[in-house]
Amino acid sequence: TAIRRKENGWYDEEHPLVFLFLGSSGIGKTELAKQTAKYIHKDVKKGFIRLDMSEFQERHEVAKFIGSPPGYVGHEEGGQLTKKLRQCPNAVVLFDEVDKAHPDVLTIMLQLFDEVKSPSSGRCLPAHGKRVGR
Numbered sequence: 561t562a563i564r565r566k567e568n569g570w571y572d573e574e575h576p577l578v579f580l581f582l583g584s585s586g587i588g589k590t591e592l593a594k595q596t597a598k599y600i601h602k603d604v605k606k607g608f609i610r611l612d613m614s615e616f617q618e619r620h621e622v623a624k625f626i627g628s629p630p631g632y633v634g635h636e637e638g639g640q641l642t643k644k645l646r647q648c649p650n651a652v653v654l655f656d657e658v659d660k661a662h663p664d665v666l667t668i669m670l671q672l673f674d675e676v677k678s679p680s681s682g683r684c685l686p687a688h689g690k691r692v693g694r
Contacts, residue, residue: 563577563596563599563600578673579596581593590610590654590656593608593610593652593654594608594652594654596652597651597652600650600652601650601651601652606648606651607648607650607651607652608651608652608654609644609645609648609651609652609653609654610653610654610656611625611640611641611644611653611654611655611656612656612657613655613656613657613658613659613660613661613665614657614660614661615640616661616662616665617660617661617662618662619662619664621662621665622662622664622665622668623639624639624640625639625640625641625665625668626638626639626641626642626668626672627639627642641653641672655669
């Protein structure tokens with residue numbers, strides 16, 4: 561329903577679409593995210609971003625996720641998420657193994673879903689696309 565509302569122009573452009581897929585390992589959450597990307601973009605390779613959240617288990621890895629704060633080296637480059645969203649702003653993003661991420665990373669994700677701004681820079685992200693979390 562949410563995808564159909566977006567296709568028909570009935571959605572809030574200030575907030576990305578967010579889906580939460582929960583369940584045991586091996587039941588098809590990742591495949592559902594890929595099929596959603598295929599439906600929306602007709603090409604999974606161009607419209608699907610997978611982030612392994614187990615790579616962000618430590619507090620200092622928040623910068624690797626969204627980029628360094630202003631004044632730090634590499635601030636303009638952004639993090640793994642922001643770089644990929646710049647390349648494909650309407651992508652379906654799968655946050656795989658999200659339960660393994662540091663709580664600060666999860667807080668950042670909630671801010672992104674709500675404000676669509678990078679907490680490290682305050683700049684708007686091209687995140688008017690879809691979000692698929694797991």
